[in-house]
Amino acid sequence: MRIPALDLKKQIAPIRRELDAAIKEVIDNTGFILGHEVERFEQDAAKYSGAKYAVGVSNGTDAIILSLLALGIEPGDGVICPAFTYYATAGAVASIGARPVFADIDGDTYNISLESAEKVLAKNKFKIKAIIPVHLYGQCADMDKVLKLARKYKLKVIEDAAQAFGAGYKGRKAGTLGDCGAVSFYPGKNLGAFGDAGLILTNNKDTAERLRILRNQGNDNKYYHLVLGRNNRLDAIQAAVLDIKLQYLDKWNKKRQEAARYYNRNFSGLGIKTPFVPGYTTHIYHQYTLRAPVSNKGFVEYLQEQGIDSRIFYPVPLHLQKCFKYLGYKTGDFPEAEKAAKQVFSLPIYPEITQEEKEYIVNHVRIRMRSY
DSSP states (O other): OOOSOOOHHHHHHHGGGHHHHHHHHHHHHHHOOOHHHHHHHHHHHHHHTTOOOOEEOOOOHHHHHHHHHHHOOOOOOEEEEESSSOOHHHHHHHHTTTTEEEBOOOOTTTSSSSSHHHHHHHHHHHHEEEEBOOOOOGGGOOOOHHHHHHHHHHHHEEOOOOTTOOOOEEEEEEEESSSSSEEEETSSSSSSOOOOEEOOOOOEEHHHHHHHHBBBEEEEEEESSSSSBBOOBBBBHHHHHHHHHHTTTTHHHHHHHHHHHHHHHHHHTTOOBOOOOOOBBOOOOSEEEOOSSSSSSHHHHHHTTTOOOOOOOOOSSSSGSSGGGGGGGTTSSSSHHHHHHEEEEEOOOOOOOOOOHHHHHHHHEEEEEEEE
């Protein structure tokens, strides 16, 4: 049996006619950049998330970059990021000349440790102006603590909700609690485009206006450039696809949660750590991530040999990545991030995964656990 990490063909097939019709409308109208489809998706995304404003952009990385720029982050400013996440979080910071300042993670949720972040802030080695909590794997960081810390140290807050669009935090949606929420619609996300696409959520009118100007070459009236902007616009075809798929997102997320509950039940008592979900957040399982007792490498190799597309997110924490060597971090600086990188691995999880596939995965996880 071959089980992929995600099967987009199965997702697309039942809604293919709707998608084809939406794409045809864009082609017939020949409005390919911004325009009606983007405006409609922005309105629907804002309504869905509960944010006052939603600004469509080119991808999730650019969503972080534009948020930083709109909030006044400048070259040399420090921005706190978790050491255990995808490269783009810190890469976006570095790309505008700001300095990623890493903090460790909580060993249970894999989200940023606020205790570690406060230790970094207390040292005050750099001019730290913002913090980016990442809602990793599909559940929210502890935003009450993040916001409390931000108020204390006068920090801007950019939620990296790339993996958590649709997750909830105490009755509110991920990405709507900070100054900005950056979202990715990379095709493999729970809500994925047919290419690169992103979104920024905010509740501040002035910030939304700055974002719209920044994404569009720095102008709000063609050929009259108010600021040094960027070309980070959302394509109309991507917006049309996303607007169709948005209608199914909650249904798809519920099916992911059902699959996760099945896994949890069947892994109970095996001695393997299943996802920990605090009471303040819901989990939409962009990834279903287990923690091996010793090393994830052998576990993933075994599952791959059985046709199960298991993966490690992420094998090298950011402070040990070669591209960030100039920041001066070393092994041992963030022990929880380093342990997670050696132990976590993810199993296939998507709305269309079958009972037979789940049983096959569970059986082979159990077989592998017998070797410990």
